[in-house]
Amino acid sequence: MTARAHYLDVASSEPLHPAAREMFLAALDRGFADPRRLHDVARDARLMLDNARAVVAECLDVRADEISFVASGTEAVHRGLLGLASAASSPRRRIALTSVEHAAVRHAADWWGESVLLGVDAQGRIDAEDALARAVEEECTVVAVQTANHEVATLQPVDELDLPDDLPLFVDACASMGRLPLPRRWSALAGSAHKWGGPAGVGVLVVRHGAAWQSPFPTDDRVDHRTTGFENVPAALAAAAALQAVCAEREETNRRQHAQIERIRSAAAALPDSEVVGDPELRLPHLATFSCLYVNGEAIVSALNRRGFGVASGSACTTSTLEPSHVLAAMGALTHGNVRVSVGRSTTDADVDRFCAALPEALAEVRS
Amino acid sequence: MIELDCRSMVCPAPIIALARHIGDVPVGDVVAVVADDAAARYDVPAWCRMKQHEYVGEDAADDGVPRYLVRRLA
Numbered sequence: 001m002t003a004r005a006h007y008l009d010v011a012s013s014e015p016l017h018p019a020a021r022e023m024f025l026a027a028l029d030r031g032f033a034d035p036r037r038l039h040d041v042a043r044d045a046r047l048m049l050d051n052a053r054a055v056v057a058e059c060l061d062v063r064a065d066e067i068s069f070v071a072s073g074t075e076a077v078h079r080g081l082l083g084l085a086s087a088a089s090s091p092r093r094r095i096a097l098t099s100v101e102h103a104a105v106r107h108a109a110d111w112w113g114e115s116v117l118l119g120v121d122a123q124g125r126i127d128a129e130d131a132l133a134r135a136v137e138e139e140c141t142v143v144a145v146q147t148a149n150h151e152v153a154t155l156q157p158v159d160e161l162d163l164p165d166d167l168p169l170f171v172d173a174c175a176s177m178g179r180l181p182l183p184r185r186w187s188a189l190a191g192s193a194h195k196w197g198g199p200a201g202v203g204v205l206v207v208r209h210g211a212a213w214q215s216p217f218p219t220d221d222r223v224d225h226r227t228t229g230f231e232n233v234p235a236a237l238a239a240a241a242a243l244q245a246v247c248a249e250r251e252e253t254n255r256r257q258h259a260q261i262e263r264i265r266s267a268a269a270a271l272p273d274s275e276v277v278g279d280p281e282l283r284l285p286h287l288a289t290f291s292c293l294y295v296n297g298e299a300i301v302s303a304l305n306r307r308g309f310g311v312a313s314g315s316a317c318t319t320s321t322l323e324p325s326h327v328l329a330a331m332g333a334l335t336h337g338n339v340r341v342s343v344g345r346s347t348t349d350a351d352v353d354r355f356c357a358a359l360p361e362a363l364a365e366v367r368s
Numbered sequence: 369m370i371e372l373d374c375r376s377m378v379c380p381a382p383i384i385a386l387a388r389h390i391g392d393v394p395v396g397d398v399v400a401v402v403a404d405d406a407a408a409r410y411d412v413p414a415w416c417r418m419k420q421h422e423y424v425g426e427d428a429a430d431d432g433v434p435r436y437l438v439r440r441l442a
Contacts, residue, residue, distance in 0.1 A: 275418060293418065294384050316379055316407045324379070324407040334414040335407045336380040 006308045006351060011150060011175070011287045011342035017197030020242035024199060024234055031233035035223050049223065049233050055240035056204060059247045060182055060191075068205040068226040069236040073174040073192025074104040076203035079226060080188035081108050081144055081170040082216035083207065088141035088168070096135035097144040098156065099330035100124050105144050105172050106326070112216075116140055117330075123279040124152045124331045128160035135167065143169050147183060150175040151314050151327040151340060152278030153261075153287040158183035168211060176284060177204065178246040179254065187211035196246050197345070198239030201232060246345075253345055254285040260343050260352045264288045267356035268339075271363055277333045287342040289314070291328070295337030295366050303362035304339070309355055312340040369393070371400040375433055379407035383415050390421065390440050401436045402429045412436040 007015065016024075027048060033039075035046035049069075057064040070076050085095060093113025097105055100120050109115040116138045118131040126145065135143045143163070148155045155176075163169055168187035178196030182189065188211060193202035205226060207213045213226070220228035246253070261283075268290035269276045277289045292300065297315025304311050312318075314325030315338040324335035343352070370393055374382035382403040390399055401412055409426070416423040416438055424437035 273418070291414075293415065294380050294387065296380060316405075322406065324410060329410040332410070332414060332417070334418065335410045336383065 006354075007310045008341045008343060008347065008351075008355060009310045009312050010344035010347075011195070011284075011340065012312055013194045013200065014197040014344055015346070016199060016238075017242035017245050017345075019245040020198050020238040023241035024238035027234035027237045031237060035231055035233060036221075045231075045233050046223070048237050049231055052233070052236040052240040055244055059178070059240075059243045060204075060206065062182070062206055063209055066206050066209055068207070068224050069231065069239075070203040070205050070227050071201060071229070071232075072203045073190055073195065074203070076190035076192065076205040077102070077104040077172055077174070078108050079216065080190045080205050080207065081105060081142065082112055083213040083226070084142045084168045084170055084188050084211070085112055086216040087212035087214040089166075089212075090139070090141050092139060092141055094138065094140045095142050095144060096131075096138060096140035098126050098131070098146065100149050100152075100154075100327045101144055101146055102150055102172055102174065103326075105146070105170075109144065118143075118145075120330055122331055122333075124149050124154040124277075124327065125279065125282075126156060128157045128162075132161050132163065136164065140167070143167060144172065145169065146172040146174075147176040147180065148284045149278065149327060151325060152289045152331070152333075153283035154279040155180075155282045155284070159185060161185075175287075178243050179250060179285060188213060193235075193239035193242065196243055198242040199235045202235045202239040204239070249345070257285040257343050257347075260347065260349065261286060261288045261341075263352055263356060264341055264343075265290070267359055271360060274337075274363075275334055277328065277331065277338075286344070287340065289338065289340045291315075291334035292337035292339070292363055293334065295363065297336060297338050299366045300337060300339055300362060303366050304358065307358045307362055309358060312342075314338045314340060369398040369400060371402060371429075371435070374401055374403040374405070374408070377403065377405060379405050379411060381405075382408045383411050386412065386415060386438065387419070390419075390438065393440050395440050395442060397440055398424060399438045399440065401438065402433050403436065404433050408436060409434065412438065 177191035191204035273293035422439040
């Protein structure tokens with residue numbers, strides 16, 4: 001499979017945006033020095049890092065001093081979530097999280113202490129009132145709620161959470177950052193550049209000014225007290241350039257992708273013995289998920305790959321743990337024969353036509 | 369009631385067996401699926417929902433392997 005046009009796994013990683021590529025190449029030659037030093041070459045690197053921070057802050061409508069660049073979305077999740085937990089005044093180590101959070105959030109919460117899972121409905125959405133009541137009743141010290149689900153696209157009602165002042169909210173925004181505006185009220189939030197067309201190896205940690213946050217890990221003497229290690233200045237700048245471009249284009253991109261996904265959902269719903277998963281409207285624009293009865297997930301992914309389409313799956317046979325997707329399980333959705341399709345900025349309507357035509361063939365081949 | 373031995377089968381084989389044998393019992397009777405595959409716990413109830421049968425619940429076979437009970441409704 002060589003044609004990028006048939007890469008339909010953007011939710012795993014978006015191809016590098018041209019704006020990021022250009023910036024990355026220019027910055028590689030200029031942004032190598034230690035931004036803490038006081039000489040001109042170092043000041044140049046520092047200026048680039050500050051510039052990246054300012055651009056990301058503007059795109060996200062937050063303050064520049066709330067932004068930290070870390071090594072991945074996962075690291076941003078770890079530092080964001082556990083930094084809030086570390087700063088909690090209560091000694092209890094108990095975090096409430098939705099049952100459909102990304103594995104990074106689940107693992108971080110389990111590592112920290114006890115996890116209280118907040119249930120979801122058949123679309124994968126929490127009830128804001130019930131979820132909050134449960135978190136309070138269980139005396140959790142932090143609540144974690146994603147903006148949107150990375151597997152089934154359903155948006156969460158983050159802004160409907162009427163949080164008490166002493167209960168901080170961590171928001172995993174990795175699936176939506178750049179595509180949708182951020183929710184309004186939270187204490188810390190995480191994003192991942194390669195999900196919006198920036199390079200891999202850049203996570204964005206946002207900690208609200210005034211929020212109680214304390215590093216859960218060993219500290220360091222770098223530019224930014226929330227991070228450790230030598231800053232990847234060129235990658236941060238490239239991530240910022242991609243985010244700026246993506247935010248500028250997103251109204252049109254989202255409209256196009258929402259319609260493309262609508263068509264893929266319809267094609268999937270028309271397959272015999274299939275179910276389309278996730279909210280049809282209140283969802284990420286670029287992602288569709290469906291499951292087909294009596295089909296092995298790995299087999300359908302392979303059958304589509306042979307036809308030139310790269311897609312993901314949440315079925316047990318396609319995962320490293322051989323456990324089915326905890327997201328699908330929490331929703332009560334069928335976990336086998338699962339396919340996740342996600343379109344990118346270069347996916348055309350003709351690509352979608354070809355995919356919709358190939359899908360019944362691939363399924364028939366696997367079922368025969 | 370009939371019991372389907374789906375031990376050591378991986379998904380979707382237990383569900384395929386269930387679909388193949390649901391018609392072996394009269395309407396109102398139960399098919400039990402004995403399966404150690406992790407996905408069966410979620411996929412048996414999901415299959416029941418999609419195919420309009422009743423998911424009765426989970427117990428265990430004599431050797432401790434999970435057993436999922438399905439009542440044929442049509």
